[in-house]
Amino acid sequence: MAMISEAPKGNFRLSMLIYDTRYRALTIQVIVLGLFIAFVLWLMFNLQSNLAAKDKDIDFTFIFNRAGYDIGQQLIPYTSDDTHARALVVGLLNTLIVAFFACIAATVIGVIAGVLRLSKNWLVGRLMTVYVEVFRNIPLLLWIILAFTIFSENMPEAKDFKVTPEMVQQGIDPPQEKWFFGTTAFTNRGTNIPAPSLENPLGTVTLWNTPISLSVLAAIAILVVSFWGNSRILAHAKAIQEETGDRPATWWKSLLILCGPIVVFLYASGFYLDVPHFPIDESGASKGFNFVGGIRVGHSFMALFIALSIYHGTYVTEAVRAGILAISRGQTEAAYALGLRPNRTMNLVILPQALRVIIPPLISQYLNITKNTTLGMAISYLDLKGTLGGITLNQTGRELECMLMMMLIYLILSLLISLGMNIFNNSVKLKER
Amino acid sequence: MSNPSFVRTEMLPPQKPPMGQTGVLRWLRENLFSSPFNTFLTLLGIWAVYTLAVGAAPWLMNSMWNVDSVDDCRAILAANGETTGACWGVVRTRWHQFFFGFYEQSEYWRPMLAFALLFVSIAPILYFNLRRPNAIMVGGASIFLVLVLAGLGTDGWHLGIAAFLMAALTAVAWIAPKWLLWMTLAFPATAYYLLWGGSVWGPIGVMAGFGLAYLVFRLLQGEIGVTPAAGIASLTAVVWWLFLQGIVTAFLAGILPWSLTAESPDTFGGFLLSFTIGVSAISASLPLGILLALGRRSDMFLIKTLSVGFIEFVRGVPLITMLFTASLLLQYFLPPQTNFDLILRVIILVSLFASAYIAEVIRGGMASLPRGQQEAADALGLDYWQAQRLIMMPQALKVSIPGIESSFLSLFKDTTLVALVGLADPLVGITRVVRSDINWKAAYWEPFIFVGVIFFVFCFSMSRYSMYLERKLKTDHR
């Protein structure tokens, strides 16, 4: 009796390329690959003919030519004699810094508004809803331009902060006062904020024409050690709790180890806030035309920062709210029924679950914030788009190269952020069947 | 042990709760003042509302509408001894620029008709074969159109045509809503023809290409299967568009030269521009997004890689870079001597941009379907495309409608970015033009507030509508 030990082998026919499931996928992919390659070749061919017609070529060496333009906000030293490459880096740093601060501010605003929106307080809940709906349904560009206009046209002039001799005589105050306990002055030329400074810094080290303060490095190192120390204290407390059941009070120990070393270091380095002010002459009146000391932040940064924070804060609010609502009431009830108090319930049961739901959309908002920094172009904020994709592109005429580099950099940024999100997601994924 | 047995002879009627448990006072106590912290928050909230009101009220109270320049406003304010007031004259004199850009005023009926036809096209998609919602939407659009056209002072001839057309469509919506789908299919050509003008044979020729492709597809599908038939149909369409269409349409135009005044694309601006770009991009991105979503879920390695690569690339770059590509780079990649206007280029790239986001929305919708659906389709013997067309896609699209709507809203808000490539969007472009007029140079709050309010009204109503749709559709889905 014949036993079937292997699959019947048919003869190969051409039509099997389309019909046979073994070959069909292959055929389709080969055809698609062929079409794709043909398409790319066609694009390349067009590119070449167009470039030839305009007598251009593809050349990336322009990046090392002299830039020839100034950038107002620079985190590393830069002059118009530096290369386009350095201008690119300055622009990238501008993008990152406004994105960084906007992400933090948006998170803070969003968490507060999200929690408040769920509160039983009717008035506050409704106010937060109004906030979310108003800011979300109007384009971001409008908020940016509005903020910029407010800063550049509605702010007082620097001279309004000055104390004139007449004021000294009459003992009255100047018409404008500084905000936040006399440290910050909003003027129509910029926002003057106090600069953290050290009297005895540890010195600097220069890398790529950029001074890096050793004191800052030391401070970071101290903070890292403090956090590590704090985690050891908490682990120690947990071990004691597992042994005896009683958890020792750790709040004062944590406070001491987190704040103590850094405070000591700052004190020893002579930390002070360089508050923007007018120098005073003998009679007590202010002299000079503008503030001295402190850091002056341009309108573009302030407007972009504020608009991005408030606009994206609405999305964070919704994410926080969705996260908290996603945790069913039954979880709270089960915890209460077991005798857990509300704050323990929040820490041990609700928050761990809520964060899993909140953090992924939060990270994609960070991505959106980073991409939306490009809107700073409307208010002349020189971020990566403004330098590489703006002035450099216009001056050198190298549209293709600049756009490609810019897209590449943004792609890398978003892929990094997405990678972070995926790592987080995989590490906290709830295990299911 | 107590005797457990008990029987109630009379049921108790419901009673009122004790005093202090209900009423306004209790509500106030529970909601606003239940704890010291809550009381503090309430007071803070009241203070915030008060400051806002006090700050904005004087400015709003002194609204002046019948003025022709900012100086007029200031004069009136000075005469009344006030310091601030809203100068709405800029809105009164320039509202048509905000809405229609620089479009020819006598031709306003065309974009308005296209806008009304938009609702006619959407109705059958949302409400399928139900006559009442369809009729309500189409009828509502008709009434809206007639009122607006009358208000705009359109001449009787065009008003009559528009009214008649809309009335006929309302009748169709009531009698046989499914026929409205033909309007949906024809909408791209109709809208293009109404907005851009030119010979009527141009859009008809493009539509003929699609129709031809469809015919070829249907003829060949049975013989050689779906995918090869689709390939040959596309080829036919391309041949028609590139070679045959020009000849045929020129010939027909010679016989019947129907045309509307061609509007140069430079005249597009304001909300007309935003809507055109937004609606075109979303409608073009839907089929592409579906294909990308299917590709991403495919088992074929190459197709999956291409889809994933495209989606991740587009989602990783800011929209502005795509807009700049449209305005600066696209011409490098097209054959030399092709030159089509900036708006179309922007629409193409914005569609590609939107399709990646739509693909993710649809992918989420498909993932939420029970796995058994695909298996049931396979068990019934449906091939891949039949399964998608008849089973998976209808369900996935229904579930994704809220996500699609929110993508559309995002896109609509993002259309304001086209100002950065030199187009006249309502926010920056038109405002700049308006403020270049010496009369309105100093007005900056009023135009922004006006544009902001329009955006808010539109986006807010759309998002509420989408929530309403979501609730309605959820009950179907269980």
Added chain:
Amino acid sequence: MANTAQMQVTDEVAIQITAMNKWYGQFHVLRDINMTVNRGERIVVCGPSGSGKSTLIRCINRLEEHQAGQIVVDGTELTSDLKNIDKVRSEVGMVFQHFNLFPHLTILENLTLAPIWVRKTPKREAIETAMYFLEKVKIPEQAGKYPGQLSGGQQQRVAIARSLCMKPRIMLFDEPTSALDPEMIKEVLDTMIGLAEDGMTMICVTHEMGFAQAVANRVVFMDQGQIVEQNEPKEFFSNPKSDRTKLFLSQILGH
């Protein structure tokens, strides 16, 4: 079959509810509830949906507040005083219809969470107790898994074990088997019968009349927020006195 001879009911009063009334806004959801539960008693509460039976037992551990009347559990009166509420909750365990296990913790962590943080038990002791109760509900091998990896019946048994780890003197069950597939109902009911055999005071809201007949020594029928009839199971099922009870029983047992 349950060993009813071993199930003793004492004279000590575990729960005393006197003239208890509750309103949701204007809706009078519980009307003049009077109930005494002795230690060791097993009570089954049944009734049509909306009759207030779940609300009743949720008032006993203060998951819901009552507006009038008195509830005394184990000698402690339930008021808004947090200390009283904590005391009552540590004596009363509750099992929910939808299990409500904590999905981000393992089974073992689910069981040891409350003993560690509420009773301040050292971890080793808490784990011992947890494993003891896991064995009692017959799933000790699942200790390291997560709730999402267990079947519905297993999850409910874990939920029962979780409540038992706090060593309560009274157990409340809110429709414990309503969310389970039929083949898993038996394992949960068996667990509950085992608890009854150990002398636990139980109040159980359920539709499982077989369980009521086997284990309960009192069946309470509620409708429209009030207790309509209560009796021993034998009498209750064979000789219902009120018309409403008869109607309800015919609907439940009819097919």
